Amino acid sequence: MASETLSINHNGYHESYLEYQGKHKGIWGWLLTTDHKRIGVLYMISILSFFAVGVTLGFLIRLELLTPQGTIVGPQAYNEFFTVHGVIMIFLFIIPVISAIFGNFFLPILIGAKDVAFPRINLLSWYLYLTGGALVLLAIVLPGGAPDTGWTFYIPYSVRTSTNLIITLVAAFILGMSSILTGLNFISTIHRMRAEGMSWFKMPLFAWSLYATSWIQVIATPIVGITLVMVIVERVFHVGIFDPTLGGDPILYQHLFWIYSHPAVYIIILPAMGVISEIVPVFSQRTIFGYKFIAFSSIAIAVFGSLVWAHHMFSTGISDTAEFVFSLLTFLVAIPSAIKVFNWIATLYKGSILLEPPLLYALAFIFLFTIGGLTGIIQGAISLDIYLTDTYFIVAHFHYTMFGGTGFGFFAALHYWFPKMFGRQYNKKIAKIAFWFVFIGFNTLYFPMFILGWMGMPRRSYHYLPQFQPLHVLSTVGSWILITGLIIMFTNLFRSLLKGGKITKKNIWGGETLEWQIETPPTFENFEFEPKVFEAPYEYKQNEIEKEEVK
Amino acid sequence: MLADASNFVHSVDSTFTIIVAICVFFLVLITALMILFVFKYNSKRNKKAENIHGSLPLEITWTVIPVILVLYMFYLGWTGYKQMTDAPKNSMIVDVYGQMWSWSYKYPNGVKSDTLFVPINKPVKLMLHSRDVDHSFYVPAFRIKKDVIPDRINTEWFLPKRLGSYDVFCAEYCGLRHSYMYSEVVVLSQDQYDKWMAGKLSDNDKE
């Protein structure tokens, strides 16, 4: 991206954001920071901690399923495992992971701003996140036991369970507030804080994807917030809303729940798609193919994705008209995702490709997300959904889109931006070894579940019939390979923080967006001079890496 | 497990095969191109990249073709589903009761049972009742599933076409022993069915 720095507002900060001492020193300089980069790092530490808890629970679930029943725990513990695994992975990991970490850290930089529009509210969002996270942990340890309803909290069961459900719902409500505030902040930042010359169509695609995401967060999250409060009111004051014994309607709950929770999957996937749109051109050293189609497909996904929620309810007995409309829209929402995939592939064409760890993860994202998307299409067909819904097919599809998609998008972003964030380079060879463990482990873990689902095995099942065992054993072995890969990956990254080679080069990958034109690690207010932008992003003049090395 | 046991199996399985074939085609295409480009345009072989900004004809192609294909797949799924909603008028009606954590059945003549016995080649319409929370009546071999929801009577129907017994699962999570909520559908010849029913009726008389 061609840009020029004008000496308008020289702020005089030369220190890296990691060392900068503001009003507060030491740990308080972090806990009371309003710097978007420090907040991004705070999110990184807390989100990764919850990820570790979620992975551990996933490991225990797989271990239990090694045999048809009673491998390590009883049914109550198992039900609590998969519920808490879902709650943590959805609300504390996969929804915030990319937007809260990399959105916070890089969105202002990518559009040439000093910070987000409301830095204090940004810090408040993190505290709300922590509060929500703490309440989830509290729900596990308090007497009464961890929630056992599944992360969907379906009524009437969730009105009857004696486990700590209310505290979990309060947690989800608070996490929703955190998400809304982050969304508001990003929308305002993108509207108001773009650098001179940074018109809408000169914005990097990651910023576009965060923009679309933020609107869904702001519009859809209040609905689930209110719904969860209604469940609490129903449980505490016995007001009939959803519970049929009080005259309520359980299907109404499902509608309200999915009106948020289906768009939530786009809150989850869109930022990852934005990351892929950044990484593919950088490592192909050429401009992105179909910039406007990728940008507008994000908006199309946000709009149409808000109108397909009832495809989670094809088997509940909703009307034929609803089945027809929601199935049709579900098929159509696949189109903008397909457009993105085709444009990414076309971006590789006639590039000069460097197969570095970020690109490896990005290509794995495209492959796994394509499987996730295509198996979504299979379930969009109503007659097939009737057969496959609530089986392991759904579990596989869901993990291919969420983990294979956003999870791998997160790993790609991590390997792409980590050196810029911390000024340290990780060992690329080890990163590639970790990649193959993660990729092979992932497929061994989740692919057998498609077959289990086609064989008719229901999900959320502690006990299963003997014919399902061989595939469960394979899947469990996959979980071990995957976890080995994750341990190698994070050890490699963590080790590089302490012992990795220091980087001072601004542009290690040869990127054209603004974060590669500032110091590594970035200084306190990002830009020493206010940037001015002339050209669209991803306009590669020549092999930028060579240029960098000559300097 | 995947026996051709009901009238829906053929339609569901052929729809599945067609859609999976289309999906596999696109997956292979995308993956093959990706791998080809990564090798062919590797920076070692291709030092200088070409900036290609896009192509409207290509964008139109890869929008229109998928739109046509998804409309076709939608149509397959919809027509398959329509058959599942229209139970024949002469169906035998059986009430199904789901409760934490077992199934029970009640026949039109008042006979009750824990296993669903049905005569072959006679359509059966199930009226689904829940006594507590949501369940889902799922017979994989018949390719049918319908949620069982309190205060609402959902229905599903099938035409059993092969003798034998088939697993019934609860597909909607319903608490502690959800995964043990098994039952069976046993498809009998008309003779055997009549005998079973007569036996049940005389049992009832003795009581």
Ligand SMILES: [Cu+2]
């Ligand atoms: Cu049940």
